[in-house]
Structures are given as C-alpha cells and as structure tokens.
Amino acid sequence: MIQSTEIKPGTCFIWEGELYQAITVDRNKTAMAKMKVAVKVRSPRTGVVKELGLIGSDRVEEAHIDRREMQYLYNDGTSLVFMDTENYEQIEIPEERLHWEKQFLKESQMVNIQVYDGEILGVDLPDKVELLVTDCEEAVKGNTATSASKNATLETGLEIKVPLFVTKGDTVIVSTADGKYSGRA
Secondary structure, eight states, rough: EEEGOOOOOOEEEEETEEEEEEEEEEEESSSSSSSSSEEEETTTOOOEEEEEEETOEEEEOOOOOEEEEEHHHHHHESEEEEEEETTOOOEEGGGGGGGGGGGGTTTTTTTEEETTEEOOOOEEEOSEEEEEEEEOOOOOSSSSSOOOOOEETTTTTTTEEEEEOOOTTTTEEETTTTTEEEOOO
C-alpha cells in the first residue's frame, strides 16, 4: 500500500477495486485543510480516462503490470494473434480491444503485451512506427502557400495526411499517440 501523495505519472494502482494507471498528478495543500490529490487516470482494461479526487491520507494498493515481449502473427478477423518467441505460446486478443493499436501493427513485429495477474490488458506500442505507403493522392501544384498535404493509405489500412513529396512506395514514420505523419524513413 502506498499513500496517495506518493503516486507519480505512470504508477499503476488499485482504488475501490478498480485498476488504474496515473497520467497526471496535482497536489494542493492549504494551511487549513488536508492535502488534496487530483489524479488523472486511465483504466488499462477499458481505456476510459477520468479524474480521481483523493486526500493525502488515502492509501492505494500498488499494482505491478508485467510486460511480455511477443511477436504479432496475424489478424484472424475476430482476434489478433501474438506468440511468445521463447516458449511459442500463442495468445489471442479480441480485435475490438485493440481497435487503435491494430492500425500500427505489422506481421512479425515485436511488441510488449501488458499482463496483470494473469489477465491480458493490451499492447504497448512504440512511440513511432515505420509503415509503407500503399496508396496516395497525386500532388496538386499551386496551393502551397502553407504546408500543403494530401491523403495517403498505409499498409495497415491507416489513412493519414502526408506532405506533397511523399509518393506510393515510400516508407513513412507515424506517431502511435495521435496517428499523424512524423517524417520519412
């Protein structure tokens, strides 16, 4: 058990029977009142983000989330299949739980799977991934007074905006946080 004042961004803990991961922590102490701790949290199970209001004397149970490196194999239409390269154990995660993450996964890619107490929570993506441009609009000359962009479809089906110089067959770097173009590989 840890006190609410010891929570830092990234800390995983259990509060009122629910598992949370802290995103931001704000502490407010006045001379007359107890310390108030406002913690913005994300539920690893559901992805829901909310704010918890704790006081300085509240205690939470610290949770340890294990990360297992696994290889992404394929999408069977209902689940994404991953394999542990050490013991060849395969696990399936329902596609609807990885709606955002599947846009950045390529076959044979190594990723970290989050596991808490035997329960698979999800996939840890790298900050940026390299993806091949499979389809791209033609660049339109003229309207380039500002940073002009065009639509492109990547090998995973993700559609993003790219600069005019990017063409079909190029490899681009995409941020997994917001799904935006970050540069050419």
